[in-house]
Structures are given as C-alpha cells and as structure tokens.
C-alpha cells in the first residue's frame with residue numbers, strides 16, 4: 762500500500778462544562794480525592810486529555826451512528842476489519858482480523874495538552890480544579906448516599922487538538938469525512954466521565970484542515 766498524503770486537523774478543544782477524565786486507581790494518593798482527573802506524567806499535576814480517550818470517543822460515536830457496534834451489536838468495538846467499514850480502517854482493528862488490503866490505522870490523535878495560555882495560568886496557580894459533589898440515590902431506601910467528590914477541569918479551559926491522518930492510494934474521501942463527522946457528533950455528546958450529568962461538553966475552536974480554516978457546522982452529518 763502506498764501512502765499518498767498526510768492530512769492534519771488542528772485546533773483547540775474548549776470546555777463548555779467541567780471535564781472529568783479519571784486517573785487510574787494506581788495513581789491515586791492515599792488521602793487524596795477518590796475521583797481525581799488524570800494528570801500528565803511529564804508535566805506534574807497538569808491536566809490533559811489522552812489522545813486515546815478522544816479517539817475512543819470518536820470511534821464509539823461513529824459505531825453508534827453507523828450501526829457498527831461490534832460482536833453482533835452486543836457492544837465492544839467493531840472488529841470486522843473490512844475495507845468498506847466506516848470504523849475499522851479509520852480507527853483500527855485487531856491484528857487477527859486484519860485483511861492485507863486494510864492497511865494501517867489511518868488516524869493518529871495526539872494527547873491534548875493545555876494550550877500555552879492555560880498552561881501558564883495553571884503553573885501560576887490561576888487554574889484551580891473544580892470539585893463537584895454528586896449525590897447518588899440509594900435505590901432501595903430512596904435516600905441520598907453521601908456525595909462523592911468528583912474533580913473536574915473547569916469550563917472555559919482550552920487544550921490543543923491535533924490529528925494526523927494517513928491517506929493511502931485508493932482510499933476515498935469518506936474515511937477522512939468520518940473523522941469530521943465524529944467530531945461534530947462529539948460536540949453534541951460528551952468527553953470523559955459523568956457525561957449524562959452534564960460533564961464533558963466540549964467545542965472545537967480555531968479548526969484547520971491541512972492549514973485551511975473550517976467550520977464543523979459546514980460538515981454534513
């Protein structure tokens with residue numbers, strides 16, 4: 762397979778509501794918050810959005826919209842490995858199911874770091890994380906259980922967003938359009954945890970595709 766061109770999408774992810782992407786349990790300090798947000802290993806305590814979280818969300822939105830939920834619609838990622846699948850060529854598939862003509866995963870989503878401006882605020886101590894208390898209701902007694910503190914990156918914060926996309930000989934425009942469509946759907950959905958309670962609403966701002974400005978509103982869904 763011959764690589765024809767590399768395309769890029771760049772811009773910013775702006776938080777419309779607080780964002781909670783949880784850290785794994787091993788990294789939680791004793792006596793710390795029980796639901797902290799993930800922090801970058803190379804930039805102490807600075808929140809970021811792992812590229813894998815963004816990619817996974819974009820993928821699942823396309824799987825839902827295209828009816829490609831894996832394992833006979835029983836959930837899990839689509840693993841058909843077909844070239845005409847709207848998911849597998851773009852977002853990848855397991856090696857076992859990979860036909861020769863599928864080629865490498867087209868999309869690479871970089872970790873989204875705080876923009877320079879927000880990183881500076883953070884280092885100066887002007888970007889405190891938000892703590893939200895979420896009640897859960899005991900289904901049997903109907904009483905509120907004591908609320909668990911949820912750490913969130915506050916609304917308004919911006920992260921740099923970067924995608925590179927491989928176009929191989931014979932790939933149609935559809936693969937790339939899938940990514941823009943998923944981004945547009947993400948604005949109507951949520952990133953990270955607690956999305957059904959209002960966390961993780963985001964918008965893409967200052968977007969460019971291959972250096973040219975674009976508006977997601979102009980992308981057909």
Ligand SMILES: [Zn+2]
Pocket residue numbers: 829839840841842843846847848849
């Ligand atoms: Zn598939």
